[in-house]
Amino acid sequence: MTPCSPLLLVFIVLLALGGCASRQPPVEPPPVQLSPATWEQIDREIIDASLASTSSVNDYARRSMRVWKDRVQQFTESDFIPWFTGYWTQQWLTMKVAWYRMNSGEGKEPPEKRLALYLQEQYHQRVLDQVSKEIDPEGIRDRAMELYIQLLGQQVQQIAKRYRAPPEQLNLRLTRIQAINLGPPAARNASLYQLLYSKPLAEQPAYAALVGHMHSAVRAGTQRSDVGLSSVAQQASEKLGATLAPRGIASAVASAVGRVAGALISVAATGYGVITHNQEQPQMIEQLRVILNVALNEEWRELMENRKTGAMAGVYYLSGEIEENLLGARQLQNDSEQGSLRIVLPAQ
Numbered sequence: 001m002t003p004c005s006p007l008l009l010v011f012i013v014l015l016a017l018g019g020c021a022s023r024q025p026p027v028e029p030p031p032v033q034l035s036p037a038t039w040e041q042i043d044r045e046i047i048d049a050s051l052a053s054t055s056s057v058n059d060y061a062r063r064s065m066r067v068w069k070d071r072v073q074q075f076t077e078s079d080f081i082p083w084f085t086g087y088w089t090q091q092w093l094t095m096k097v098a099w100y101r102m103n104s105g106e107g108k109e110p111p112e113k114r115l116a117l118y119l120q121e122q123y124h125q126r127v128l129d130q131v132s133k134e135i136d137p138e139g140i141r142d143r144a145m146e147l148y149i150q151l152l153g154q155q156v157q158q159i160a161k162r163y164r165a166p167p168e169q170l171n172l173r174l175t176r177i178q179a180i181n182l183g184p185p186a187a188r189n190a191s192l193y194q195l196l197y198s199k200p201l202a203e204q205p206a207y208a209a210l211v212g213h214m215h216s217a218v219r220a221g222t223q224r225s226d227v228g229l230s231s232v233a234q235q236a237s238e239k240l241g242a243t244l245a246p247r248g249i250a251s252a253v254a255s256a257v258g259r260v261a262g263a264l265i266s267v268a269a270t271g272y273g274v275i276t277h278n279q280e281q282p283q284m285i286e287q288l289r290v291i292l293n294v295a296l297n298e299e300w301r302e303l304m305e306n307r308k309t310g311a312m313a314g315v316y317y318l319s320g321e322i323e324e325n326l327l328g329a330r331q332l333q334n335d336s337e338q339g340s341l342r343i344v345l346p347a348q
Contacts, residue, residue: 050323080123083122174193
């Protein structure tokens with residue numbers, strides 16, 4: 001093998017050094033200094049991003065609430081309606097109405113209201129509580145808030161990249177935009193920067209306070225299904241009450257104080273036949289179905305349209321705070337600029 005000449009070795013070394021020099025990493029361009037007009041445009045685009053995120057999340061909430069409504073209807077048909085219109089349930093409810101009437105008087109709720117409360121309890125146990133194991137409006141509302149924050153954060157990053165906004169300046173600007181305002185204390189307040197980047201949502205006190213605030217607002221309201229059940233209870237109380245005298249149930253209850261529920265039901269059954277119940281049951285089922293469907297449709301509309309307690313309530317709160325802060329900052333800047341013009345012009 002012929003040894004390499006010294007000149008060839010020098011050439012190879014120079015060639016290698018030139019290759020290394022050509023592979024130097026590219027130099028990052030210096031940060032761009034954005035003008036006030038550009039920052040104003042960024043604010044406008046954040047508002048647009050908030051509106052777009054709200055619209056996307058509304059589609060999610062609407063689809064999820066349709067699933068919830070379908071499941072409520074299924075459990076109502078398969079459990080509550082058969083239970084309520086069943087022969088032994090009607091006997092038991094008749095006994096309850098008789099008992100309520102015997103114990104009514106000053107300072108006590110009327111029989112119709114006491115029966116309504118009982119039916120509401122049963123409806124929650126047999127229908128709403130069962131559906132909530134799979135899906136429920138409060139869970140949809142919480143997930144909608146998380147999804148809104150996630151989508152808005154992605155769009156803010158795209159806006160920053162598009163305008164090559166310096167991260168420090170952008171973060172400072174986001175810190176001045178209030179997203180949650182539930183204080184005092186100050187821990188119940190949060191800026192848009194905190195909401196998007198500071199730490200996971202589950203660890204943010206202000207976000208936890210907002211979730212709790214939404215849940216409390218819902219519990220303070222009245223569900224449409226409960227309103228519908230009040231109507232059912234009113235009709236049931238009148239119907240069952242009309243049968244008390246001919247069936248002698250009131251006196252049976254009076255003589256059976258202290259006995260177990262099964263004995264009371266057997267006493268009630270003596271004056272009311274299964275055949276009569278079977279004749280009335282189809283009409284009873286249809287009336288109950290209509291009342292509960294109307295109530296459920298009203299409840300669904302309320303959950304979708306109420307901006308304070310509905311499935312989108314948390315999203316509306318966050319987007320409203322963010323957009324109002326951005327619009328307010330722009331208005332304040334415009335007023336300041338117009339004020340300076342009003343001062344300068346007379347001097348000119």
